[in-house]
Amino acid sequence: MHTQLNHRMTKQRQIIIEELRKVTSHPTADQLHEMVRKRLPRISLSTVYRNLETLSSEGMILKMDSAGTQKRFDGTVENHYHIRCSRCGRVDDVHMETIPEIEEIARRRSSYQSVSHIIEFTGICPNCYSQSRG
Amino acid sequence: MHTQLNHRMTKQRQIIIEELRKVTSHPTADQLHEMVRKRLPRISLSTVYRNLETLSSEGMILKMDSAGTQKRFDGTVENHYHIRCSRCGRVDDVHMETIPEIEEIARRRSSYQSVSHIIEFTGICPNCYSQSRG
DNA sequence: TTACTATTAAGAAGCATTTGCAGTTAAAAT
DNA sequence: ATTTTAACTGCAAATGCTTCTTAATAGTAA
Structure with a gap:
């Protein structure tokens, strides 16, 4: 039983995981891009985005604030x-x-x-x- | 005392609050725009956004998913x-x-x-x- | 009424994220 | 070790949500 769906462990993906696991700062995609760039200067931001998406859907990392792209509003103010x-x-x-x-x-x-x-x-x-x- | 800080109760703002309080569906800005348009056909989406921002900063409504505009990532998967x-x-x-x-x-x-x-x-x-x- | 200023509509701009594409490469198959 | 092939990459362009700009409008106070 494995969740690996024909995914390749590229250098880019490997280093993205490594860099993310090094820190506890919960970086954004572009912050992580900067971190990864120190080791892979030519990596593109879209590669970072693509891999973060893949890794989080594999359950290898956690995407926070993943509610959705649009904000929602509530007429009730009391905490619930x-x-x-x-x-x-x-x-x-x-x-x-x-x-x-x-x-x-x-x-x-x-x-x-x-x-x-x-x-x-x-x-x-x-x-x-x-x-x-x- | 009152929390009214030079804010005017315009027809637009009034109807936005009313429509939001009518429902429990936690609408997005554009869904609310559609709802409000039934009563104010010429209201613009940016007016809805602007008022939702004002109202939530006044504490009159609740903005959900208000984390920030960028997503963040976490190398730790276990729930915490x-x-x-x-x-x-x-x-x-x-x-x-x-x-x-x-x-x-x-x-x-x-x-x-x-x-x-x-x-x-x-x-x-x-x-x-x-x-x-x- | 008059003056003042917050608010509006409309559209442009901003910004995070996604996508199309052509070339590249990991890894399975031979 | 080669071949094969489909996943992957970098780049640029596109997308989509949200905010900003501007000139016009409309509450509010005097």
């Missing part, structure tokens, strides 16, 4: 949680109690101030799920 | 939480235990399947905080 369908992008509210206690934990562990939080769930929405079972 | 500085955009890992139990709660409340979760904290990082105190 959301769940997003990974198939169709639909977003619903999750009606559950919030857990503000974790903010104090995060504050202590991170030494950030004025800590707030959001939780975002991801899953398959009822529509997409029923479609997938015919 | 992040904290982001609202001043400088810096992102750090938060070393605390994850709480997978909430996924079951969210699954029951939402009727989504295969639920996973992330928590994102927001705060002021040590650098920005020490700057702000001179």
